[in-house]
Amino acid sequence: MATPGRVHPLENPPSFTFPKAEQKSDSASDDQDQDTSPFLSGQLSASPVPNETYIIQIPKEQILRQPPPEHAHRAKVYARRPLRRRAVRRCCCSLIASLICLLIAVGAAAGIFYLIIRPKAPSYSLSSVNMIGLDPVLTSASTPLSPNVEATIEANNKNKHLSILYQSGGTVDLYFEDTKLCSGDWPKFRQGPKNNTELQMQMTGSGILMTANTRDSLVNDQKNQSVPLVMHAKVPVKIKYGPVTTWKITAKVKCNIVVDGIAGEMTVLKDCSAKSNYLW
Known part of the structure; x- marks a missing residue:
């Protein structure tokens, strides 16, 4: 019995035989054979018959298998990163907007105070x-x-x-x-x-x-x-x-x-x- 994952040569490789073309009596068939025979001869000569044949056996569990649990954990971590970045961006934008509003309010109050009091240096x-x-x-x-x-x-x-x-x-x-x-x-x-x-x-x-x-x-x-x-x-x-x-x-x-x-x-x-x- 062959061990999974290894390659073994066959003892008696199969022989390949090619069917011979039928002889046709009419002249049309002779012309067709003369036209196609050079093509076939060139094709057959370009691919010689292999001397040995190899069979590769791969276990089924190596082809169709479930990914390890750490892959799922990594996928969850990568999916959480954009959410964290969005939360940080929202927090920074809210803080900046609050500071801008506070500065505007303080400036408006100072302007109103100056217009009402009209302070003068001694x-x-x-x-x-x-x-x-x-x-x-x-x-x-x-x-x-x-x-x-x-x-x-x-x-x-x-x-x-x-x-x-x-x-x-x-x-x-x-x-x-x-x-x-x-x-x-x-x-x-x-x-x-x-x-x-x-x-x-x-x-x-x-x-x-x-x-x-x-x-x-x-x-x-x-x-x-x-x-x-x-x-x-x-x-x-x-x-x-x-x-x-x-x-x-x-x-x-x-x-x-x-x-x-x-x-x-x-x-x-x-x-x-x-x-x-x-x-x-």
């Missing part, structure tokens, strides 16, 4: 300045300076419905050109709507050195009784409207003034033209 002015400690610069540029400045600043809140809450940590610096002369602290207080408040500033400096060019400019301005000074302030503030209070905002104030000297009580020749940056 204004600042420097009413008086008293300075000591800059006299040595008139004789020598190499002498360290320790200036002391007392200034009165007026803060005016022009808003009808907004209060300004000045927080602790604010600073004030006084400059001549690029040289910082002294610095101080901005006081913490609350300024109500339509309120004008005077602030007393104490600014001090120590070990201040000037270059030769800066010293020459200061001496010339002192002779002309027109000394330009710049005050920089950084103040953390909060804006309050009714029960609503904003987060902390760092307001920056720049004030340009001109005084008639650098010693004693100085007269402000040019009032403070302050520039402040708030939310509006």
